[in-house]
Amino acid sequence: MTRAALLRLGAVLLPLAGLAGLWLTTDRTASQGQVWLAPVEGFDPMDRLQGHYVRYQIVWPGIVDEDGSPRWSYEPVCIEGRPPIITEVIERQPGMACANPVNAQSVEPGRFYASLERAQSIERQLADPKLIGTLRFRLRPDGQIVPLDISFAPRPANRPSRRQAADAAREIEPVVEPASDGSDPPR
Template identity: 25%
Template sequence: MTRAGLLAILVIAAPVAGTLASVAINEAQLRDATEWRIPITGYDPRDPLRGRYVAFQYDWTVAGRRTACPSGDCVLCMEDGGRRVRVEPRSAVCPASVDAVASGLFVRYATEGGGTRATAATRIWVSEARAPELERQLQTRPMVAVSRLTRSGRLIATHLEPAP
């Protein structure tokens, strides 16, 4: 085989090997992840699903003090099955009473009815076959994101379903 042929094979094989390694690492992290059902908000029913993604926001009630987290440099101390969150600076330690810790999300706050809510935007892939049914559900009932929390603190939405 010529040097050019060997180089061409390496140029093609390197990205494929990198992609396969990335998929394997993500699958290993998800295998050990814990499952959470977190209320969502922020879907605009007048805006149809675009492509194969639906954008939404995790909707938490803030427990404890409100801490600014504009750049994703905070940890989320999740409580009550994922319905409440205590937002702390990354240098802080979550109280022992919390159920889990997530990180890397950009958190925004809103005050309504005397309480504070925290939201973090994300999106999820939706199949073409399921998109019409999901759009109807998002317009008519409260929904939750079924998400996986990895040991490293990554919160990954896997699918949406009606709230219990």
């Protein structure tokens, strides 16, 4: 085989071997880390490119405003507990020892790929104040969150959503949906 032919063979085999190797490594890292559960909210329902994915925001239990209402964290956090149950979450300072670190990239709004139908259904349920969404995710050793599933349960009365809690704290009257049965006829 001439040198030129050998070069060509290499140039053809390299992408094939590289892509296959990449798939293998991705597959291997995908099974690393432990599985946890965390409450989520919807994020940016106006995303026009949406369809095959859902944007979500984790609301870490224990990360609260001065008035005690839950708030989003944009800092890297540290979660504690026994998988899959999170017992405590603290915002991580540089140099702090942490058994289960979550890096800030994963604290940002996440993206969960799902089929079009399922994505739209999750989207609707995330917007429903009567439901509470739970993200099942794998926390990789490098602090990356890999979303596995989002499930929903009826929201308990003692656990208001972040919006409801913030409204209550600011003593804002919740907006009442206009009744549709004509009790207040237009004059």
